Amino acid sequence: MSEDPRKNIGAxxxxxxxxxxxxxxxARSLAGGTAPRKPPTKAKATPRPAADExxxxxxxxxxxxxxxASTKAAPKKKSAASKRSSPTxxxxxxxxxxxxxxxxxxxxxxxxxxxxxSTATGRRLRAVTEDDAARAAAEAAEEAQRRTRTAGAAPAAxxxxxxxxVAAVIQAAQRVLGSDWDTRLAxxxxxxxxxxxxxxxxxxxxxxxxxxEILVGAVEPLAEKWFRLEVRGIENIPTDGGALxxxxxxxxxxLDGVMVGYxxxxxxxxxxxPLGADLVFQLPFVSQLARKIGATLACTEDAERLLTSGELxxxxxxGFKGIGKPYAERYKxxxxxxxxxxxxxxxxxxxIVPVSIVGAEEIYPLIGNVxxxxxxxxxxxxxxxxxxxxxxxxxxxxxxxxxxIEFGEPIxxxxxxxxxxxxxxxxxxVTDQVRETIQQTLYALLVDRGSAFF
Amino acid sequence: MGKVVLVTGVSDSFATLVARSLAxxxxxxxxxxxxxxxxxxxxxxxxxxRADIRxxxxxxxxxxxxxxxxxxxxxSPQVRGRGGGKELNVIGTMQLLAACQRSAVVRKLVLGSSTxxxxxxxxxxxxxxxxxxxxxxxxxxFPKDIVEVESYARGFARRRPEVLITTLRAAHLLDAxxxxxxxxxxxxxxxxxxxxxxxxxxxxxxxDLLAIxxxxxxxxxxxxxxxxxxxxxxxxxxxxxLGRPVVxxxxxxxxxxxxxxxxxxxxxxxxxxxxxxxxxxxxxxSALKEIFGFEPTYTTEQIVEQFRAAVRxxxxxxxxxxx
Numbered sequence: 001m002s003e004d005p006r007k008n009i010g011a012x013x014x015x016x017x018x019x020x021x022x023x024x025x026x027a028r029s030l031a032g033g034t035a036p037r038k039p040p041t042k043a044k045a046t047p048r049p050a051a052d053e054x055x056x057x058x059x060x061x062x063x064x065x066x067x068x069a070s071t072k073a074a075p076k077k078k079s080a081a082s083k084r085s086s087p088t089x090x091x092x093x094x095x096x097x098x099x100x101x102x103x104x105x106x107x108x109x110x111x112x113x114x115x116x117x118s119t120a121t122g123r124r125l126r127a128v129t130e131d132d133a134a135r136a137a138a139e140a141a142e143e144a145q146r147r148t149r150t151a152g153a154a155p156a157a158x159x160x161x162x163x164x165x166v167a168a169v170i171q172a173a174q175r176v177l178g179s180d181w182d183t184r185l186a187x188x189x190x191x192x193x194x195x196x197x198x199x200x201x202x203x204x205x206x207x208x209x210x211x212x213e214i215l216v217g218a219v220e221p222l223a224e225k226w227f228r229l230e231v232r233g234i235e236n237i238p239t240d241g242g243a244l245x246x247x248x249x250x251x252x253x254x255l256d257g258v259m260v261g262y263x264x265x266x267x268x269x270x271x272x273x274p275l276g277a278d279l280v281f282q283l284p285f286v287s288q289l290a291r292k293i294g295a296t297l298a299c300t301e302d303a304e305r306l307l308t309s310g311e312l313x314x315x316x317x318x319g320f321k322g323i324g325k326p327y328a329e330r331y332k333x334x335x336x337x338x339x340x341x342x343x344x345x346x347x348x349x350x351x352i353v354p355v356s357i358v359g360a361e362e363i364y365p366l367i368g369n370v371x372x373x374x375x376x377x378x379x380x381x382x383x384x385x386x387x388x389x390x391x392x393x394x395x396x397x398x399x400x401x402x403x404x405i406e407f408g409e410p411i412x413x414x415x416x417x418x419x420x421x422x423x424x425x426x427x428x429x430v431t432d433q434v435r436e437t438i439q440q441t442l443y444a445l446l447v448d449r450g451s452a453f454f
Numbered sequence: 455m456g457k458v459v460l461v462t463g464v465s466d467s468f469a470t471l472v473a474r475s476l477a478x479x480x481x482x483x484x485x486x487x488x489x490x491x492x493x494x495x496x497x498x499x500x501x502x503x504r505a506d507i508r509x510x511x512x513x514x515x516x517x518x519x520x521x522x523x524x525x526x527x528x529x530s531p532q533v534r535g536r537g538g539g540k541e542l543n544v545i546g547t548m549q550l551l552a553a554c555q556r557s558a559v560v561r562k563l564v565l566g567s568s569t570x571x572x573x574x575x576x577x578x579x580x581x582x583x584x585x586x587x588x589x590x591x592x593x594x595x596f597p598k599d600i601v602e603v604e605s606y607a608r609g610f611a612r613r614r615p616e617v618l619i620t621t622l623r624a625a626h627l628l629d630a631x632x633x634x635x636x637x638x639x640x641x642x643x644x645x646x647x648x649x650x651x652x653x654x655x656x657x658x659x660x661x662d663l664l665a666i667x668x669x670x671x672x673x674x675x676x677x678x679x680x681x682x683x684x685x686x687x688x689x690x691x692x693x694x695x696l697g698r699p700v701v702x703x704x705x706x707x708x709x710x711x712x713x714x715x716x717x718x719x720x721x722x723x724x725x726x727x728x729x730x731x732x733x734x735x736x737x738x739x740s741a742l743k744e745i746f747g748f749e750p751t752y753t754t755e756q757i758v759e760q761f762r763a764a765v766r767x768x769x770x771x772x773x774x775x776x777x
Contacts, residue, residue, distance in 0.1 A: 195694075196694060197694055197695065198687075198690075198691040198692065198693070198694030198695035199695075200691070201685070201755070202654075202686065202687070202688055202691070203685075203686075204580060204581055204654075204685065204686050204736055205580045206580075206652075206654045206686065206688060206734075278576050278577045279576075281576035281577075281733070282576040283650075284648070284649060284650025284651055284705050285650035286650075287576065287650070287651060288650055288651055288652040291652070291654070292652070296579075296580045297576075297577065297578065297579055297580065299579050301579040301580075301581070301583065301586065302579050302580045302581075305580065305581065
């Protein structure tokens with residue numbers, strides 16, 4: 001086996017080809033009726049009858065099989081012969097290389113009687129020794145394959161003509177971009193060129209509508225397919241003018257902010273301007289992205305600036321206490337900050353829309369925390385979830401919980417004077433009202449949803 | 455009788471421009487320029503006095519020339535190789551204000567401050583108002599100097615309430631003819647930027663700032679005003695517009711990394727700029743528009759565009775739409 005690896009390769013590849021096309025198969029069928037159906041390993045096991053019968057019956061037919069094999073495989077044979085081990089090379093002393101090969105093959109494969117005959121009628125016998133037959137079959141199969149290839153795709157040999165390539169590209173573009181593909185492609189390229197040239201505008205907060213548009217598209221599969229997001233009460237978002245969206249916060253990673261932003265953009269066609277903690281603007285990449293999607297620091301100045309200019313601002317007053325709470329405390333609202341969001345809304349005289357999110361608690365169930373390491377890294381908590389440090393990066397995949405986002409009835413603040421924002425008791429009352437509304441909605445939504453994952 | 459105006463730091467090209475424009479003003483009788491070095495530009499119509507504002511000599515200049523309006527422009531970020539930036543900024547202001555307090559005729563002070571007084575930090579609001587204090591990034595360097603200078607000016611205002619003080623907190627100039635730290639940075643062949651940060655930047659046009667300076671000398675506009683062109687641009691955006699490649703540098707050790715990159719391309723960076731290049735800064739100019747009564751003619755984007763047209767195009771200019 002080790003002396004000629006090609007033998008086996010040839011024998012195996014001969015199998016499909018030997019069915020009908022190869023001349024050697026014809027030779028074999030003439031030689032011994034069972035040969036073509038047999039796998040080559042079996043032919044190896046019974047070399048004798050093939051060798052015996054070939055010599056008297058097929059006087060002319062082995063020749064075409066032998067001819068291509070001997071002529072085309074000549075270089076192969078040479079190398080094979082040179083690789084051959086010493087007992088075979090001892091036989092080459094008296095004859096030519098071709099003869100030596102047959103002799104060698106005969107030595108190994110045939111019985112002493114057939115080898116005696118092979119020396120007498122060397123040329124004819126050579127065609128049917130098992131490795132020669134296999135090689136011939138391989139050659140034939142290759143030949144046949146080449147023929148079918150050239151018949152099927154004629155230009156392959158001559159090189160694909162340019163016009164055919166162009167036609168194919170145009171067809172592909174039409175399939176991908178639609179029938180008006182050329183104008184759309186031109187617009188796309190022009191847009192890309194404008195981006196590369198810095199030809200786009202951001203507002204004072206660094207909000208980049210183009211990037212946001214792209215990201216909303218990127219988040220869509222996650223929201224619709226993975227979380228099966230259900231949005232309720234979208235009509236409670238004012239179609240124009242400022243409003244403050246106040247939402248519960250959960251899920252270890254603030255994906256709920258992303259989802260509310262997505263829902264507002266997708267279903268209300270408005271841009272949500274999230275108000276984030278200063279940590280967001282401290283972290284590399286996060287800060288860059290946060291500014292581009294329209295987020296800004298959760299401070300009175302920015303909140304009032306956004307609301308008075310008629311933007312839709314989003315705030316998560318629970319902050320890190322809400323997002324980093326253990327899984328056991330899921331859907332229990334934490335303290336709603338210090339009520340600063342109410343005073344901002346009152347000063348700007350915009351309504352407060354309570355937003356209740358169900359589903360975010362289950363995406364990364366927080367079962368542990370490493371406070372010492374978190375302090376060292378300067379983050380508020382370092383989460384341990386059932387999968388996170390355990391499965392490495394795979395643990396970062398959020399669990400596919402079922403999400404419901406409900407936008408509640410707006411709480412109007414324009415009934416109060418803007419100066420009422422300086423009355424702390426009133427602020428606490430309104431804060432509690434918003435918090436209670438969200439808590440009750442959460443309970444109702446949880447009952448509605450049933451199982452968290454199905 | 456016209457005004458006698460003292461302009462400090464007159465050898466700086468922008469201060470020279472201010473002094474010359476003031477000399478052309480009909481309401482101004484005389485303009486005295488003070489600096490330790492001779493100005494490079496033409497000082498036609500301006501009386502130049504070589505004096506160091508860090509010494510009591512400045513008091514004598516004010517007394518001899520009967521100065522009634524002081525335009526203090528000798529506040530500059532530290533430039534490497536030119537030591538004593540802090541000395542000049544803080545001690546110079548102290549001496550100048552002491553001299554003004556002693557003088558009986560000084561009735562107006564125009565302080566050419568900088569938005570660096572707000573510092574730069576992740577806890578910053580999107581836009582700084584004049585009443586907002588710095589939330590970080592003013593503990594060293596030029597921002598710290600400016601904070602101290604403004605506190606001295608406030609002390610002076612308390613002691614001499616009859617003197618009108620106009621504090622102009624100007625954003626960076628971005629001009630091909632006038633030096634500014636950010637201008638120098640954006641002129642480099644490659645721009646080192648902190649990896650993962652894209653700061654918002656604001657600029658002010660030379661003509662706008664000049665007009666505001668003249669206006670505050672000519673009319674009485676006491677108060678503190680932010681001066682910047684409308685709108686903001688991102689660092690990456692400016693780099694693309696200028697066609698200059700951005701070299702990302704890790705945020706840790708950004709200051710030294712950025713300097714190394716800039717040295718490698720044959721440029722340099724002023725110290726204290728690295729915080730601005732990480733967190734950015736933008737200011738609200740509504741007080742300038744509503745109280746001061748000046749509408750900036752150039753937006754930040756237009757300033758960048760003019761700068762792009764004036765400087766050598768960057769190696770990546772071909773990629774943009776305006777190639």
